[in-house]
Amino acid sequence: MxxxxxxxxxxxxxxxxxxxxxxxxxxxxxxxxxxxxxxxxxxxxxxxxxxxxxxxxxxxxxxxxxxxxxxxxxxxxxxxxxxxxxxxxxxxxxxxxxxxxxxxxxxxxxxxxxxxxxxxxxxxxxxxxxxxxxxxxxxxxxxxxRPKPISLTARERDVLRAVADGLSNAEIGRRLVIGEATVKTHLLRVFAKLDVSDRTRAVVVALEHGLLARS
Incomplete structure (x- = not known):
């Protein structure tokens, strides 16, 4: 064999x-x-x-x-x-x-x-x-x-900082000289990146991750 x-x-x-x-x-x-x-x-x-x-x-x-x-x-x-x-x-x-x-x-x-x-x-x-x-x-x-790092654009940070200051979408638009619809678009992107569904939670999570300076 x-x-x-x-x-x-x-x-x-x-x-x-x-x-x-x-x-x-x-x-x-x-x-x-x-x-x-x-x-x-x-x-x-x-x-x-x-x-x-x-x-x-x-x-x-x-x-x-x-x-x-x-x-x-x-x-x-x-x-x-x-x-x-x-x-x-x-x-x-x-x-x-x-x-x-x-x-x-x-x-x-x-x-x-x-x-x-x-x-x-x-x-x-x-x-x-x-x-x-x-x-x-x-x-x-x-x-x-390992948790993936969260990255926001400079404009998204500007919008979120204005939210933290208590401004409405219209007020944010006037501060940043952009349309209110553009403000909403930036906020939706921020919500998606931070995995949140409201403005208050967005600010809290951003502070926790060091994306916004604490006042």
Whole structure:
């Protein structure tokens, strides 16, 4: 009885640190479902390598010379090769993660990832699944739960300040030299941004968020 043939996932490793690159390749050498088909030491070489070899997965560092990981990811996902990009880096800031994901990376791993985790991530990435290191996932969830900052335009603040002074819509219009209908439009936008339904509550919420100076 012969073994059922399987497709080996073709991977390229792109990292400007030769020791790290060699270490990653060594970790994956004994994985029967993964084949390292190439390596590059900067983003530009990585993009050229992907274009030439059309691997299933490109394993990219984030900060590299010539072309960084985010820029390289953008170029790779635009190629007709259907190569999935998996970021493997030491950086886990919100900005770095967001930039990589927006560029088209299907996964974001940290360099303390174990061999088993890395191999599993590559297999998942090859299937087009999203792969995130636990620490990265925690950061994204925390960010999603963080209240979004409220932003009012200068004119909306002027209108709300006049409301806080007790002025009617007509009086606000005269103070700001705008029509009463325009005042109402600004107030409706303020209500929507502050998630309120009346003038008094709008002033209270604005004060709570530091959008108006307390008198």
């Amino acid at each position: 012969t073994d059922t043939p399987y497709h080996r996932i073709r991977v390229v490793v792109v990292d400007d640190h030769a020791v790290m690159r060699a270490g990653v390749i060594a970790l994956l050498t004994d994985e029967p479902t993964i084949e390292i088909v190439g390596e590059a030491n900067d983003g530009r070489e990585g993009v050229d390598l992907v274009q030439r070899l059309a691997p299933d997965v490109a394993l990219l560092d984030l900060r590299m010379p010539v072309l960084d990981g985010v820029a390289a990811t953008t170029e790779i996902v635009a190629l007709p090769t259907a190569t999935r990009v998996l970021i493997l880096t030491t950086y886990d800031t919100d900005v770095e993660i967001e930039r990589a994901v927006e560029a088209g990376a299907v996964g974001y791993l940290l360099k303390d990832t174990t061999r088993e985790q890395l191999a599993d991530a590559i297999r998942s990435a090859a299937r087009g699944e999203t792969v995130l290191a636990p620490k990265v996932a925690e950061r994204l969830v925390a960010r999603m739960r």
